[in-house]
Structures are given as structure tokens and as C-alpha cells.
Amino acid sequence: MTNYLIRRFMGMVVVTFLVLTIAFVLVRLAPGDPAALMLGPDATPQDVMDLRASLGLDQPIFVQYLTFVANAAQGDLGRSLFFDNSVTSVLAARAEPTVFLSLFSLIFALVIATPIGIYAAYRRGSALDQSAVTTAMLAASVPSFLTGLIFQRYLATELGWFPASGYGGPDAGFLDRMWHLVLPSITLGIVNSALILRFTRASMLDILGENYVRTARAKGMSERRVVLRHALKNAGIPIITVVGLTFALLVAGAVVTERVFNLPGLGSLVVNAVLRRDYPVIQGTLIVVAILYVFINLLTDLLYLVIDKRVRY
Amino acid sequence: MNEDTILDVRGLNVRFRGNGRETAALRDVSFSIGRGRTLALVGESGSGKSVTSLALMGLLPPNGRIAAGTLAYRHRDGRVLELTELGEAERRRLRGVQMSMIFQEPMSSLNPLFTIGDQIGEMLFLHESMDAATRRKRTIEMLELVEIPGAARRMDSYPHELSGGMRQRVMIAMAMICKPSLLIADEPTTALDVTIQAQILDLMRQLQKDFGMSILFITHDMGVVAEMADDVAVMYAGGVVEQASVDALFNDTRHPYTKGLLASIPGPWRRRGDRLVPIPGSVPPLASLPPGCAFAPRCGYAEPRCREPVALTRKAPEHLAACILEGVEAP
Ligand SMILES: Nc1ncnc2c1ncn2[C@@H]1O[C@H](COP(=O)(O)OP(=O)(O)O)[C@@H](O)[C@H]1O
Ligand code: SF4
Ligand SMILES: [Mg+2]
Numbered sequence: 128m129t130n131y132l133i134r135r136f137m138g139m140v141v142v143t144f145l146v147l148t149i150a151f152v153l154v155r156l157a158p159g160d161p162a163a164l165m166l167g168p169d170a171t172p173q174d175v176m177d178l179r180a181s182l183g184l185d186q187p188i189f190v191q192y193l194t195f196v197a198n199a200a201q202g203d204l205g206r207s208l209f210f211d212n213s214v215t216s217v218l219a220a221r222a223e224p225t226v227f228l229s230l231f232s233l234i235f236a237l238v239i240a241t242p243i244g245i246y247a248a249y250r251r252g253s254a255l256d257q258s259a260v261t262t263a264m265l266a267a268s269v270p271s272f273l274t275g276l277i278f279q280r281y282l283a284t285e286l287g288w289f290p291a292s293g294y295g296g297p298d299a300g301f302l303d304r305m306w307h308l309v310l311p312s313i314t315l316g317i318v319n320s321a322l323i324l325r326f327t328r329a330s331m332l333d334i335l336g337e338n339y340v341r342t343a344r345a346k347g348m349s350e351r352r353v354v355l356r357h358a359l360k361n362a363g364i365p366i367i368t369v370v371g372l373t374f375a376l377l378v379a380g381a382v383v384t385e386r387v388f389n390l391p392g393l394g395s396l397v398v399n400a401v402l403r404r405d406y407p408v409i410q411g412t413l414i415v416v417a418i419l420y421v422f423i424n425l426l427t428d429l430l431y432l433v434i435d436k437r438v439r440y
Numbered sequence: 441m442n443e444d445t446i447l448d449v450r451g452l453n454v455r456f457r458g459n460g461r462e463t464a465a466l467r468d469v470s471f472s473i474g475r476g477r478t479l480a481l482v483g484e485s486g487s488g489k490s491v492t493s494l495a496l497m498g499l500l501p502p503n504g505r506i507a508a509g510t511l512a513y514r515h516r517d518g519r520v521l522e523l524t525e526l527g528e529a530e531r532r533r534l535r536g537v538q539m540s541m542i543f544q545e546p547m548s549s550l551n552p553l554f555t556i557g558d559q560i561g562e563m564l565f566l567h568e569s570m571d572a573a574t575r576r577k578r579t580i581e582m583l584e585l586v587e588i589p590g591a592a593r594r595m596d597s598y599p600h601e602l603s604g605g606m607r608q609r610v611m612i613a614m615a616m617i618c619k620p621s622l623l624i625a626d627e628p629t630t631a632l633d634v635t636i637q638a639q640i641l642d643l644m645r646q647l648q649k650d651f652g653m654s655i656l657f658i659t660h661d662m663g664v665v666a667e668m669a670d671d672v673a674v675m676y677a678g679g680v681v682e683q684a685s686v687d688a689l690f691n692d693t694r695h696p697y698t699k700g701l702l703a704s705i706p707g708p709w710r711r712r713g714d715r716l717v718p719i720p721g722s723v724p725p726l727a728s729l730p731p732g733c734a735f736a737p738r739c740g741y742a743e744p745r746c747r748e749p750v751a752l753t754r755k756a757p758e759h760l761a762a763c764i765l766e767g768v769e770a771p
Binding site for chain 2: 434
């Protein structure tokens with residue numbers, strides 16, 4: 128176990144290193160000189176030269192690389208070309224809406240999808256099962272920006288139940304900010320819940336046909352206990368897997384959702400950064416998301432260990 | 441129903457839905473099990489043994505149903521219950537307490553994510569109110585009774601840490617811990633190798649002596665029948681074709697199918713080097729059984745009148761067979 132954790136930690140270090148390298152190379156490959164971009168069209172060649180020197184861009188490429196990695200290791204991801212601030216501070220300032228949006232939409236998806244998935248599997252072929260599967264298929268095929276626009280139009284603008292967009296302004300309190308995340312979270316959660324529902328249903332269907340489920344029934348327990356204790360725990364592993372995988376979907380979805388609802392999160396930050404060619408910010412977001420992804424993977428693997436004693440790493 | 445009978449099955453018909461139609465899996469199955477006795481249910485694979493056991497337990501899959509028949513069960517308190525008339529909740533209260541079941545597949549019949557102790561102790565949790573400490577104590581005692589070495593330690597093992605034989609012992613412990621009066625064992629040793637099989641059979645006989653339960657022992661192995669059974673019911677294509685005491689069945693065989701089964705196993709009466717004589721042909725698909733005797737296409741004694749319905753009739757006291765013949769010479 129300890130060995131495993133050490134190995135996983137080493138693995139994470141290696142992946143982080145790779146991510147840093149890729150981020151570094153990508154930005155070097157991008158067209159345009161960052162110094163020239165920062166200074167705009169009116170800058171003189173001398174200004175550009177000076178800035179290049181102060182950014183270290185005149186150094187040999189491997190020196191730049193080592194500096195970059197060394198700085199990143201200390202949490203220094205460079206300075207934004209657009210904001211007068213470090214990338215880390217820019218990211219930190221924009222993290223809150225994205226983090227809570229992802230969290231809420233995941234919770235929404237789980238709360239909606241797992242019970243329905245379990246019930247649909249248990250009553251397979253019933254009207255509820257069929258409508259759940261059809262709805263899930265529809266929900267997964269409607270792009271989330273469209274769902275978002277529809278929600279915005281009807282639930283916010285016409286009915287006025289929820290704020291239509293934004294994050295409540297600079298003076299908004301925490302609850303107000305979270306209130307602004309309700310519609311975006313549902314929008315983003317719908318796509319994920321469709322996926323999780325189908326996975327839950329499929330894995331429950333498999334498990335309900337297992338011999339040990341028949342044994343559980345033969346022991347004289349209620350159907351409720353058969354399903355929620357003996358079957359669900361076994362279906363838990365594939366469900367956790369898909370939840371872990373939907374994280375990637377969540378990140379992609381957050382970019383779109385934040386645009387639609389005009390949320391000042393990492394999604395809109397990175398979109399703007401691309402438009403402004405703010406390479407350090409693009410780079411920083413890439414690194415943070417990749418590391419988060421690796422971390423979530425580790426988390427799901429550790430959950431397997433807790434649930435299933437057959438799993439030995 | 442006789443005072444000494446614990447279960448009496450009459451005219452049991454089970455049908456399965458599938459592909460838009462319903463097919464019969466059991467056709468008028470009848471047999472009875474005496475108190476404290478072992479009835480072996482034998483027949484080739486596909487003859488309906490497992491379906492019979494699941495119907496008794498009330499555990500038929502959702503596409504199966506009991507279309508006709510009665511299942512009279514003598515409760516521990518003396519009442520005779522008609523199982524087919526009970527609601528699901530009442531059936532459930534009998535399962536595990538009055539009638540228990542162990543299955544053919546020891547490797548997959550235990551839940552991989554719960555410890556042995558948890559799974560056996562759950563029976564006590566479900567059916568007997570006692571605190572966790574007492575449950576644990578009782579579970580360890582039961583594990584010792586089924587001769588699992590290091591019982592206290594094994595409590596916390598998971599099924600994958602145990603061999604097939606050990607897992608079947610765990611299944612037996614689980615089935616027996618609430619002291620049921622009927623144990624249904626569906627080919628409990630088929631998946632095990634011969635030495636382990638012998639040990640499990642010994643254990644079951646010992647437990648029967650200690651607990652006094654009746655056993656419905658399902659097998660396709662006549663050797664196991666000879667070793668375990670007091671009485672035998674032979675099934676073919678969803679029906680019982682012969683029921684008798686084990687002695688009568690082996691020594692005064694009345695049905696050609698039974699004769700074929702006996703001939704197809706190596707027995708003590710068989711000299712080394714004798715060729716086994718399997719029954720030629722195979723069980724016909726249940727959807728397309730011939731009219732009259734279902735065994736006719738494979739039967740060496742078949743006559744035109746075998747195409748008329750052939751009922752299970754008394755050939756001798758306590759000896760029933762479904763054949764137009766009075767008997768067949770011993771194999
Ligand atoms: N779930 C099911 N759906 C449809 N038919 C089934 C099902 N289970 C069993 N049957 C039918 O019942 C017959 C008897 O099966 P089974 O009782 O398992 O035989 P045995 O245990 O004697 O080998 C099978 O041949 C099959 O046609
Ligand atoms: S009834 Fe006829 S076909 Fe059937 S077993 Fe007897 S002799 Fe053979
Ligand atoms: Mg079977």
C-alpha cells in the first residue's frame with residue numbers, strides 16, 4: 128500500500144513534468160513574439176529587445192526551459208502578458224466560479240442520475256426505464272450551450288427565478304455568487320447525468336444478474352437490501368470510474384457554460400487568453416487542469432482500493 | 441399430506457416467457473420429501489432441476505412463473521403452508537430460516553465485496569435479533585461446525601481468499617446458521633474436484649445428523665445419489681419420470697431413462713474396461729417435445745402407444761414411474 132502510494136506519487140511527478148514540457152513546447156511553437164505582442168504595434172524594436180531580455184527570451188532555449196520548470200516547481204508560472212499580475216494570481220482569482228460550478232454540476236448529476244439509473248436497471252423494460260433511457264439519450268445529444276440558452280431565456284429572463292448571467296458583481300456575497308451558479312450547474316450537470324445514468328444502469332444490470340445477488344435473495348432479505356447493499360456496492364466501481372472520466376467532460380463543458388452565463392471563471396479566462404495570445408495564462412491553465420486530472424485519477428483509484436479488497440496494487 | 445412429509449410438490453408447471461411466447465420448463469412435476477430425509481433430484485443437464493429448486497424458493501427469474509401446481513410445506517410450528525398462495529413478504533420470511541439453498545457455483549455465489557463473517561452473520565441480523573458480539577460468536581461457531589480451519593481468523597477473509605471447497609463450506613454455513621428444516625442443494629459439489637467433493641458430502645451428512653433437516657439434493661451424478669440419498673426422483677425434459685427409495689431405484693429400476701442413467705456411470709457393478717453406455721441422443725428442446733412420453737425418441741423400448749400421454753403411476757408400493765412398461769431389467 129505504502130509502496131503503491133509512493134509509486135503513484137512518482138508517477139504524478141513524471142506526468143507533471145511531461146505536462147510542463149508540453150506546455151513549454153506548445154507556447155514556443157505558437158506564432159508571434161510574446162514581447163512584441165505584449166508591447167503592441169507601436170513599440171520600437173529597442174523596446175522589444177529590452178522586454179525580451181527581462182523576460183529571459185534571449186537565453187538559449189534549454190536555459191529558458193530549465194528556468195520555466197524551476198519556477199513552476201515553486202508555483203511561479205510566469206506573468207500574464209495582459210494582466211499586470213502573475214499567472215498564479217490570475218488563475219487563483221478566477222478559480223472560484225469554476226471550482227464550484229464543477230462541484231455543483233457533479234453533485235447534481237450524481238443526485239439525479241444514480242438513483243434513476245439504479246431504479247431503471249431494477250425495473251428494466253418498464254415504462255420508467257424506457258423513458259429514463261430515452262431522456263438520457265436526448266439530454267446527452269443536446270449541446271449544453273443550447274440547454275443553457277433555453278434555461279436562461281425561460282427560467283431566468285421570463286420567469287425570473289434565477290439570475291440570467293454574471294457572478295453578482297464585485298460586491299456580491301458568497302451566497303449570492305453561489306446563487307448565480309445554480310442554472311449553469313444544472314446546465315452542465317445535465318450532460319454528465321445522462322452519461323452517469325446510462326453507466327449506472329448498465330453496471331447495475333450486469334450486477335443484478337450475478338449469482339451472489341441470487342444468493343442474497345435466497346438469504347431472505349428485502350429487495351431493497353438486495354439492491355442497495357449487495358448490488359450497488361459492486362456497481363460502485365464502474366460508476367466511480369465514469370464519474371472520474373466525466374471530469375474531463377466537465378472541464379470542457381465549463382468553458383462553454385461559463386461563456387453562455389458570462390461567468391468570470393477559468394473557462395472564460397482561457398478563452399480570452401487564447402484570443403489575446405496571453406501564452407503564460409494558457410500555459411498555466413493547461414498545467415493546472417492537467418495536474419487536477421491526474422489527481423482525480425489517483426483519487427478514483429484509491430476509492431477502488433477502499434471498496435474492493437480484491438484490488439491489490 | 442403425510443405427517444412425516446415436509447414438502448409435497450404436486451403437478452408443478454413452470455413457464456418462461458421469451459421471444460414473444462411462453463414455453464414450459466416444468467410439466468407436472470410431483471414429488472415429496474420426508475422429514476429428515478434426503479431426496480435426490482437427478483437428471484441430465486437441462487431437465488429442469490434448477491428451475492424446480494428456484495420455484496420452491498420463490499426465486500424464479502422475472503420471465504418465469506408457476507403456471508399450475510401446489511407446493512405444500514410443513515412449517516416448523518406444524519402448520520401446512522401452501523407456498524404458491526403466500527405473498528412475497530411471507531415467502532421472504534421463510535427463506536433462509538425455514539428453507540435454505542446452496543448453489544452450484546461456489547466461486548460466484550458469494551458477494552466479493554463483503555467478508556465471510558459479514559455474509560454469514562447477515563443471516564442472524566436478518567432473521568434473529570441479537571447484538572453484533574453474539575452474532576460474531578455464533579458465526580465463528582458455525583464456521584467451526586463446517587470445519588473451516590482458523591474460523592475466527594477466516595471471519596475477516598474475503599471470498600477470493602478462499603478455495604472453491606472452502607467457499608462451499610461458507611455457503612453451507614450461511615444456509616444452515618438459522619437451522620432451516622429444508623436445505624436445497626443444487627449440484628453443490630459439481631464444480632469441485634473429487635476429493636473435495638467427498639469432504640463436502642461427508643460434511644452435509646454430518647450436519648444432517650446434527651440438525652435433522654431434510655435435504656433436496658440436486659445432482660446429475662448417480663454415484664453421488666447412491667452415496668447421499670434416501671429417496672430419488674428422476675427428471676427428464678421438465679417432468680419426473682420415476683420416484684422411489686434409493687434401493688428400489690437402483691435394484692428395481694422401472695423407467696428406461698433411469699436405466700440409461702445408471703448404465704452411463706461407472707459403478708461398483710461395472711468391471712474395469714467395460715465401456716460406459718451413454719444414453720444415445722440428447723434432451724429435446726422443451727418447446728418441441730413429442731406427444732406422449734418425452735423420452736420416446738431415445739428409448740429402446742418405445743412402441744406406438746408411447747405416443748399417448750403416459751402418467752406417473754404406482755409400479756410397486758412407494759415406487760412411481762411414468763412408463764407403459766411394468767419394469768426394465770436391471771442394468
Ligand atoms: N431464465 C430462463 N429463461 C428461459 N428459460 C429458462 C430459464 N431458466 C431455465 N430455462 C429453461 O428451463 C430448462 C431447464 O433448466 P434447468 O432447470 O437449469 O436445468 P438443470 O438444472 O436440470 O440443468 C432449460 O433448458 C431452459 O430451457
Ligand atoms: S413410455 Fe415408452 S417411450 Fe417412454 S420410457 Fe416407457 S417404453 Fe420408453
Ligand atoms: Mg442446474
